Amino acid sequence: MRSTTSSLSLRQRFASLLLALITFSLITNYSPAAARPNVLFIAVDDMSNSLGCYGHPLVKSPNIDRLARSGVRFDRAYCQFPLCSPSRTSLMTGLRPDTTQVYDLQKHFRSVLPDVVTLPQMFMKNGYFAARVGKIYHYGNPGQIGTPGLDDAPSWNVALNPRGRDKDEEDKLTNHTPKRGLGSALVFMKAEGTDEEQTDGKVATEVIRLLESNKDKPFFIAAGFYRPHCPYIAPKKYFDLYPMEKITMPAGTFPEAVAAPKPSVASVAPWPWFGTTETQSREAKQAYYATISFVDAQVGRLLDALDRLKLAEKTIVIFWSDHGYHEGEHGLWMKQSLWEGSARAPLLIHAPGAKGNGGFSPRTVEFVDIFPTLADLAGLTPPKNLAGASLRPLLESPAAPWTKPAFTQVWRGSYPGHTVRTERWRYTEWDNGRQGAQLFDMASDPQELHDLAAEPAHAGTVKQLKSLVAKNWANEYRPSGGKGGKQAAKKEK
Numbered sequence: 001m002r003s004t005t006s007s008l009s010l011r012q013r014f015a016s017l018l019l020a021l022i023t024f025s026l027i028t029n030y031s032p033a034a035a036r037p038n039v040l041f042i043a044v045d046d047m048s049n050s051l052g053c054y055g056h057p058l059v060k061s062p063n064i065d066r067l068a069r070s071g072v073r074f075d076r077a078y079c080q081f082p083l084c085s086p087s088r089t090s091l092m093t094g095l096r097p098d099t100t101q102v103y104d105l106q107k108h109f110r111s112v113l114p115d116v117v118t119l120p121q122m123f124m125k126n127g128y129f130a131a132r133v134g135k136i137y138h139y140g141n142p143g144q145i146g147t148p149g150l151d152d153a154p155s156w157n158v159a160l161n162p163r164g165r166d167k168d169e170e171d172k173l174t175n176h177t178p179k180r181g182l183g184s185a186l187v188f189m190k191a192e193g194t195d196e197e198q199t200d201g202k203v204a205t206e207v208i209r210l211l212e213s214n215k216d217k218p219f220f221i222a223a224g225f226y227r228p229h230c231p232y233i234a235p236k237k238y239f240d241l242y243p244m245e246k247i248t249m250p251a252g253t254f255p256e257a258v259a260a261p262k263p264s265v266a267s268v269a270p271w272p273w274f275g276t277t278e279t280q281s282r283e284a285k286q287a288y289y290a291t292i293s294f295v296d297a298q299v300g301r302l303l304d305a306l307d308r309l310k311l312a313e314k315t316i317v318i319f320w321s322d323h324g325y326h327e328g329e330h331g332l333w334m335k336q337s338l339w340e341g342s343a344r345a346p347l348l349i350h351a352p353g354a355k356g357n358g359g360f361s362p363r364t365v366e367f368v369d370i371f372p373t374l375a376d377l378a379g380l381t382p383p384k385n386l387a388g389a390s391l392r393p394l395l396e397s398p399a400a401p402w403t404k405p406a407f408t409q410v411w412r413g414s415y416p417g418h419t420v421r422t423e424r425w426r427y428t429e430w431d432n433g434r435q436g437a438q439l440f441d442m443a444s445d446p447q448e449l450h451d452l453a454a455e456p457a458h459a460g461t462v463k464q465l466k467s468l469v470a471k472n473w474a475n476e477y478r479p480s481g482g483k484g485g486k487q488a489a490k491k492e493k
């Protein structure tokens with residue numbers, strides 16, 4: 001027996017090994033580039049769709065645009081709850097807020113679902129190295145920068161919490177809404193020092209180090225940027241990209257908001273614009289755009305590192321913001337509303353080899369779809385009860401048929417707000433309709449200026465969309481005593 005093996009020449013043994021590999025490859029469709037792809041998971045905080053790749057005329061985002069060109073840009077992507085913790089918890093567990101029961105910035109999902117398997121945990125269970133730098137789960141921003149925030153330790157092998165000059169020099173901030181805390185104010189600063197000295201510069205630096213030291217094993221590495229969430233802080237050069245004369249606020253007295261159900265504009269008080277003047281709001285917007293460009297530059301450092309380390313062709317790159325952001329329209333600033341600007345957020349996915357790369361998808365997709373998508377792309381089996389669907393068909397063919405609408409919710413005091421988005425319509429109900437409803441034809445009225453909910457001609461559409469809302473929230477979680485909203489409305493520190 002021994003002689004049989006040893007009598008085979010080296011060349012024969014090599015040939016048989018090669019044959020075995022080819023056979024295995026044919027049977028399993030195994031391809032080294034696609035097997036166990038890495039994941040670079042990039043989260044930004046409070047970033048609207050005001051980006052070059054989404055057609056914004058002013059905002060400069062060359063690096064995010066570069067990622068958009070290399071992957072699929074989702075034009076109708078919606079968060080489940082336009083507030084940090086509820087949105088992030090939903091995305092990271094793949095479950096809707098009604099299942100996680102996280103509507104506020106205090107409750108941790110493990111207190112409700114102690115054994116839930118999060119997205120990075122699924123990768124870890126399958127032999128991946130999982131790491132986080134910065135804000136992935138909720139973090140009081142900027143209050144908890146440099147701490148673990150409301151992290152989930154079982155999700156990571158390594159978790160890092162950088163802190164930069166922006167955090168240490170908060171005494172230099174300009175706050176146009178001084179009664180509001182730094183985490184919910186129109187507050188900004190032209191920062192001293194380099195990009196690398198700011199917290200988000202340090203996030204990029206640490207992520208690059210992790211990429212370098214883990215490039216030879218399958219990894220799920222999460223870069224959690226803290227900006228452009230207020231305070232809007234970026235080095236001066238980014239402010240120079242946006243001359244004040246080019247920054248405008250929407251004109252007029254917002255008749256559509258005056259006529260709207262009260263809870264639809266209750267996220268901003270005093271309304272409009274937190275009581276700021278037009279000039280103050282323009283200064284805040286300039287700083288917000290500067291901060292988007294600053295974060296964009298840090299995203300560029302990550303993409304450059306992927307190229308330099310020759311990881312680009314075996315790494316899925318996903319970029320998302322936890323929700324959208326109002327920039328003055330309807331008299332609003334920031335989030336926590338159910339208008340398009342708050343519910344919609346950027347979503348870009350580069351899956352190596354996907355046929356749809358370079359295209360854009362007009363389909364309505366949700367952040368609960370991200371978990372099953374990444375599981376599908378990596379060939380992993382996700383938990384059984386996930387709320388979303390894999391977007392892989394849209395990564396292969398961005399305009400493929402897709403009938404799933406997108407659902408977003410908020411909480412107002414003792415009652416909820418629910419909204420559903422189809423490709424054409426947005427329909428919103430406050431307190432199940434008792435506090436009003438809104439219907440917008442997003443095809444002919446993308447700015448949501450003409451509420452059609454009460455028009456007899458649209459009664460059929462309302463009935464149809466109403467049934468989608470009722471079905472989605474058939475088992476709604478209602479906090480005892482209706483306290484959910486009170487907690488959710490607490491100011492970020």
Ligand SMILES: [Ca+2]
Nearest residue numbers: 045046084322
């Ligand atoms: Ca946020």
